[in-house]
Amino acid sequence: MATITLKNIPPELLRELKNRALAHHRSLNKEVIATLQGVTATTHRLDTQAIVRSHWSTAVEANHRRNDNRNREPGRLPPDDISVGNTDNGPEPLEQDYAN
Numbered sequence: 001m002a003t004i005t006l007k008n009i010p011p012e013l014l015r016e017l018k019n020r021a022l023a024h025h026r027s028l029n030k031e032v033i034a035t036l037q038g039v040t041a042t043t044h045r046l047d048t049q050a051i052v053r054s055h056w057s058t059a060v061e062a063n064h065r066r067n068d069n070r071n072r073e074p075g076r077l078p079p080d081d082i083s084v085g086n087t088d089n090g091p092e093p094l095e096q097d098y099a100n
Contacts, residue, residue, distance in 0.1 A: 021031035 017031055018028060021028045
């Protein structure tokens with residue numbers, strides 16, 4: 001195992017680490033290791049493009065359902081050859097994946 005020597009630790013930081021170590025029933029060394037592990041733990045990166053695509057498709061489907069219901073007479077279905085609802089879905093979502 002490697003050893004690290006820390007110098008010039010600010011007194012308030014040392015006091016806080018000692019208080020945390022006491023509260024967690026650990027030595028100062030183990031508290032510093034636990035704190036470093038918590039800070040450097042692997043985080044999961046959000047796939048923002050997938051979130052946008054999911055939100056986009058849900059919004060488009062809701063808009064189609066709303067328009068279909070608005071244009072339909074109660075108890076009567078539209079003929080199969082007639083388009084019902086708003087076909088303008090706005091700009092198409094980006095197909096480009098920016099995840100690198």
